Each structure stands twice: as C-alpha cells, then as structure tokens.
Amino acid sequence: MADLPGEVEREEILAFLMAKDAQQPRDEPEIAANIHAQLQHMGLSTWSISVHRRLRDAVGRLQPSTVLEIGASIGHRTAWLLDQFERADARPSSMTLVEQGGKFGVILQRLLQRYEAMPWASVVVGEPNQLAAEHQAWQLAAATNTELSQTPFERGYDVIIIGGPSPQRAGLVASYLPLLNPNGVMFTVEPDMPSGEIDEDDEHGMALVNGFNRWIEVIGDSKETHHLAFMPLFGGTLVAWLPRQA
Template sequence: MEEQQPSLERDEILTHLLAQDTNQPRDEPEVAANIGEQLKHMGLSTWSISIHRRLRDALGALSPERILEIGGGIGHRTAWLYDLFERQEGSPSRFTVVEQGAKFGVIIHRLMTRFGAEDWTNIVVGDPIQLAAEHAAWSLATTTTAEISETPFVSNYQAIVIDGPSPQRANLVKTYMPFLDQQGVLFTVEPDMPTGDVDPDDEQGMALVDGFNSWMELVQETQKTHHVAFMPLFGGTLVAWLPRLL
C-alpha cells in the first residue's frame, strides 16, 4: 500500500481518499456496464455509478495489497476493481471476494478468469457472518497466521468493501472491522433510511428500522476508535472508516 502524503494529518486521510480523482476515467468500464445490464434483467440492485466511481478512485489512491469484498453479487463492483488493477498494471497480493450465493459465486469465478486474476483472487461462497465467526474461532484456537490457517481470510486487510441488505449493513461492518489493518480503510454505503410510520406487524419494515438504528449506534460508537468520513453522492452516501492511533 502506498504511503500517505507526509503533509496529511491522519484525520485528513479519508477526506483525501474520498475526493474525486480526475485522472481516472469517468465512463463505466465495459465489463461492469455489461454486468449492470444483466442486473437490470435479473431485477437486482447495485450501487450507483457515482458511488462505484468514487470507491474506485479511493482504492486507486490507497493502492492496498490485501483487499476484502463482502457481498460480491454477480461481480458488478468486482469488475470495477479488476478494471482498476488492469489499468494500473499492478494487482494486489490478495483479493478475497465473499458471496453467499453459490450461483453468483460461479459468475464471479468467470469474471476472475476473464481478467486472469486466478493467482491472487480467492472467491469464498458462504454466509459472511458465519465465515467471520469461524475465522475468529480458528484464530483463538491456534497461533498460526490466517495465511496458512483453515480459514479463507488473510490477516490485516488494507481495504475492506462491505455490501449487503440494508438491515444487515451495520452488523456486517461491525463484524468485519476487526479484519482491518491499522492503516487500512473500510468502505460501505449508508443503508436505506426508513420513511414514515412502520406497522409493528410489518416484518420487512421493522427490520429496516432496526437495521438503521443499529447503523446509527455503530457510527456513534466507532467514532471513538476510528476516523469516519461521509461522502454524499448521486445514489447514496459512501462511508469510510480508518482506525485511530490510540
């Protein structure tokens, strides 16, 4: 991972990373655009082009060696990242992509081979919360590092990207924050905000309310241990965390 500019104070790093990089292309990568069309036909949602573009800009500036993506879907965001690595003519040493759906995992595998990224990409199919719990249990039971452990994760990711249903977003961030390197940055998009009155018998509506309350609690709690930055963009707000040096 590239060293941050010496003139930057630690609390300024996220502002620097979330700024637009005018040297990066504005157009959506061709492969990502094709996957985006597939998403529309499948009735699936994805982050907006503005959010993907700004996340790509941030990772381009950060140049992390170890990246973890939670919620790969059918690879739309992954395609943005592969395009970045290809244009930079340098890949990370490890790119771990976690996707719960086995069929989606197969699609991401095809994308991985399309970009010739087999040597440094690890596609993991399974429930992300359960996978994290298994990793934590293994870490407690052994002194070996994650690189040679029986879990799919490496230690100390320098960039983590979290996606998932809005009601689960806060829990996913909280679960994977310990996987972050002291100099690493965790990115996600602010979950949907519930609007209007929600009937207590509306399970989906109440899940959204509970999830957003958990999100607000998470933001408040993590500000004690992390620098947190919000970047409002078309289609949502990109949020980033950088550990404080305590």
C-alpha cells in the same frame, strides 16, 4: 499498499482518499456496464455509478495489497475494481470475494477468469457473519501473529468493502472491522433510512428500521476506535473507516 500521505493529518486522510480523481475515466468500464445491465434484468440493486467512481478513485490511491469484498453479488462492484487494477497494472497480492449464494459464486469465478485474476483472487461462498466469527475465533487461538491463516481470509486487509442488503450492512461492518490492517480502510454505503410510519407487521419495513438503528449504534461505537468520513454522492453516501493509531 501505498503509503498514507504523511503531510495530511490522520483524521483528514479519509477525506483525501475519497476526493474525486480527475485523472480517472468517468465512463463505466465495459464489463461492469454489462453486469449492470444483467442486474437490472434480474431485478437486483447495485450502488450508483457516482459511488462506484469514488470508491474506485479511493482504492486506486491506496493501491492495496489485500482486498476483501463482502456481498459481491454477481460482480458489478468487483468489475470496477478489477478494471482499476488492470489499467494501473497494480494488482493486489490477494483479493477475497464473499458471496452467500452458490450460483452467484460461479458467476464471480467466471469474472475472475475473464480478468486473469485467478492466481491472486478467490471466491468464498458462505454466510458472511459466520465466516467472520470463525476467522476471529481462529485468530484468538493462533499461537503467533506470523501463523498462516487457517480460514479463507488473510490475517488482515488493506481494503474491506461491505455490500449486502441494506438491513444487514451495519452488522457486517461490525463483524469485519476487526479484519482491517492498522492502516487499512473499510468502505460501504449508508443503508436506506426508513421513511413514514412502519407497521409492525411490515417485515421489510421493520427490517429497515432495525437495520438503521443498528447502523446508528455501529457508527457511535466505532468512532471510539476509528476515524470516519461520509461522502454524500448522487445515489448514496460513501462511508469509510480508518483505525485510530494506538
């Protein structure tokens, strides 16, 4: 992982990382664009191109050794990252993709094969919150910090990206923040804010309400332990966390 800029105060590092990189291409990578079209045909949502560009810029500056993506879907966001790693010739030593759906997991495997990333990247199919709980339980039981992980995850990650459905995003952030390395950065997009009157019988609407209330809680709680930054962009607000120094 690249060294964090020493001349920048720690609380300003996230704003530095999420600034636009004028040296990066503006066009969507070809493979990512093809996956984007597939998502539209399947009626599935994804982050905006503006958000993907800025995430790519930040990850490019960080040059992480370990990357974890939660809610990888069919690999749209993954393809942006793999394109960045390939162009920069700066691949991580480990990249873990978590996806709950087995069929999507097969698609992700094909994407990794296409980028010849199988030697250093893996797909984990399972329920993300359960996987996080199992990893944290193992860490508590591990005898030493040098013990190799007995779960699908690394001991910690330089970059964690939280995708997944909007109502679940806050819970996933809370579950995976403990997996950040001391100088690691977590990224996600602010969940959808419920609008108007929501009927209690409206299952989707209530899920948005509960998910956004949980988001407010997570933001408040994590400010005690992490620096946060919010970057409003076309199509969403990119949010990042960096652990405070002990």
